[in-house]
Amino acid sequence: MEGRIAPLLLRPTRLSLPMGILVSASIVAAETLLGYSLARHVPASAVGPVYLLGVLVVSFLCGPVLGVLAAIASGVILDYFLLPPIGAFTIWGWIPLVIFLAVALLVGWGAALMRSLVVEAEARRSDADLDARMARLLLRTEHLRSALPVAGQQLGRALGLPSLSIETATVAGDGQHVALPLTVSGNRLGTLTVPKELPEGMTRRLNERVVPSLEALLHAAHEREAISRALETSRDELRRFAEEQAALRRVATLVAHGVRPSEIFDAVAAEVGHILEADFTLLERYDTGPTIVLISVWAKDSSAQMPTVGLSWPLQKHSIAGLVTRAGHPEWIHINESIAGQLADWSRAIGVVSAIGIPITVEGQAWGVMIALFRALEAAEQPVEERMLDFTELVAPARWPRRAWSPPPTRPAVRSSATCTTEPDSV
Template sequence: MHAQLGSWLVRPIPPPLTVGMTVGASLVMLETLLVYPLGHITESEALALVYIPGVLAVATLWGFGLAAVVSVASALAFNYFHVPRIGTLTFADSKDWVELAVFLVVALLTSSMAQLARSQALESVRRYREADLTTGLARLILRTNDLHSVLPEASGRLKHALGLPFAAVDLQAVAGDERQAAFPLRCGALRGTLLVPAELPEPVQRCVRDRVVPSLEALLRAACDREAVGQSLETSRYEQRVLVEEQTALRRVATLVARGVAPAEVFAAVAAEATRLLDADATRLLRYESACTAVVLAEASKPGNPALLGKSLAVDGGVLEILVHGTNPARVETYEGQPGSLADLARCLGFRSAVGAAILVEGRVWGALVALWSRHAPPPADAEERLSQFTELAATAVANAECRAELNASRARIVVAADEARRRIERDLHDGVQQRLVSLGLQLRVAEDLVPCELDEIKARLSRASDGLTTAFKDLQEISRGIHPAILSQGGLGPALRTLARRCPIPVELNPCARRRLPECVEVAAYYAVSEALANTVKHAQATVIDVDLDIDGEVLVLSIHDDGVGGADPGLGSGLVSLTDRVEALGGQLHITSPVGGGTSVLVKLPTGTDCSPRVDAAHSG
């Protein structure tokens, strides 16, 4: 309460002077009336002190001038009403002048102290207002993302806080004139101006120059730094987002390449991902058929763009003509004025610019990936680099496909050569060695018949030699049949499988549903699959029965072999199933083996019936 009373007494703006005069007169009257009852209990000289509080109060609130008037009035009232010879004003006694001097000294000291306190209060208020202004401006300026939008409000706060007719903050260098004074604001690279009225008192000008301008410069500098940091962060976030999207797209395509999917699927994914990543209107992957033409293998475009998939395009201008003769990416900023049918086609389809990157396979230009835009703005600056990353994946897919095609062709050639060698050996044995053995056997029988009966020992030796020759002939026949069964070439797959079933020591339940002849390589592969499975069952499975089912599902020959043996067959241990797998896969087929321990063994073979017995080369993949 004392603090509130003190702050009220020394408040910056005193009450009106008329109020002070009224208060002073009232205090003199009250103090005069108060002296009467006090006169009975104290000496008359001490009663003058009753008037001191009034002088103090007026001096504190209204200053020395009014306090001096109240001091004179108090001295006169005391002299008139309480000094002997009451009712007359006499200052003949020196005590009267001393009382008046005391009142004036008290008024002077009190007013001086009050003025000092009031000055300090004014300074505190000013500093508080400046701090409040700085805080408000900081909250206003540092929270916005658009500095220009808050300048009018900041100018209004400066005007109100400083009590100016007007104030304006401009982010440009503005010259002052006779109406307004310009205080430059240096905020790093930014050059602004604070405009205030030209005719200002010197204290206000000093306050603006020494306090407001530095604070405003610091705030504007901080706002500019914040804006620069925000822009840098936004740019970093955008670049990071673009990088993540790019890496994600590349990873999706790389996953397809690693899985070994068909190149057509990889090409379609490359076109789609490049279109999305570059925000292109269309992206096409082309393969050069020659130095003059290129065929569209994959494309991705926004709705409304015509499809060119599978069409051949002339390489006579634009990106393609540049890429067919070099390996560096190329771009066409505008097709306006570009010669050639390809540029005419681009203009006809509404495309204005393009960027392309070559697809290099083993050092040669295999094709190109081209992104096109219909907008007036140029393509992205890093479009070439991004396209090049996709072309590397496309080149890897092509190289992998070519390697697989060459591997399949090599395996097919090996299988065909092996079958041809088997056939030739079988034919040579049948036409050469076997016929020679038959002839020798007949000659031994004739020689045996010509030996006289009394030569029993010679006759017996010739008979044993003839029997041994017959046995060797039968063994050679079995070997010949194992090399390449003649019945397979003569009667087909069904009779050959029935022959295998009859020769197997384990009962075989055969269900051959194939009634028509199949390509020779398919029949040979199926025959050897059954032969190898039966041989493995006899040697290792301890089975009691073998089921062999043969069927044709559309264009696929399905061969199933199952036994009820002990199972546990493992192709990785070096059995004949390994070479059998190579033979089946060389023809584009599949072989699956299921052999749980104690659950028997199942072999499932699928062979395309349209397989050409010549070595397979995928021309669409080889480029």
């Protein structure tokens, strides 16, 4: 029973005028029949509260205007048909009529006010439930952009606006929709699009409750997403640090056990390749001439065609090793046509687009170069220099002796990518 009455009492709009008149007339007629029945057993003056109850119901359901009319009609019927003398109005009969009308109007006004308060409370409860559902959807998602269409559908169903949508971008209104900006502290978070020409009550509800609540939820969702990204980055950094330390321990163990230098060089090349997610790594040492000797290679793809270990070639000014040697510090290099040397030719042939080289120094003397090669453009300019330095320091205990040779003077430290436009020549 309660489930059937509640929607009638809490409906957001009052009954239409024709329906209100019909309901008011039916209530007054029912009260009159009840009054006739009661007048046989109780004094006629005791029938008045029955009409007051009808005025209260009419005012609650149909509004104060029909409540006033119902009060006047109830007073006239009560005075003319139920209060003595029956069927006539007297001067003294107007006094109780006026009192009844005053009381009826107060009752009707109180009923109308009570209804507005009850409807407002129900609307706020409904909005709170909607906010809770939206919060569960937006604050639990990993990707806010993918959750917004679903959130827009739920919000549209709850408000009875099926064409409502929530966009992350700035969207302009059109002939059928109005764009409501969603901002927090001047920052645009998105756009709420709703149909044009909405009822005044719905427009007020959107502006006063829905939009501010949605702005707060989107702001919180953006903050949560940023925190999640920061935590994920921290986890990645921690995992990468743990992997690097494990790799360093593995190489250091080989050094401590006094294994052959070639095994240590191969281990360093492989560990650096895995840590940097490179496609290829090469370890080269300087020799007299000046020349550069390839002492270790590693490839992510074991079937790739690699240079032969032990090959040597002149150290050219604009080769990969030459640019790193001249820089004197880790150097990112774009493998374009200006890069010379056999290693550069091989790199271009297999699709390498960028490389980073780091000089290896042993006891203050330039000893060689470690080079990591990448086929993806996204790898360029990544901060990997310090991670490579840790591994090159382990080469010193396993170095191969060479005849004395001094590299050319180093340039000032410049961290931009190395390119050149002149013809390659010898150092």
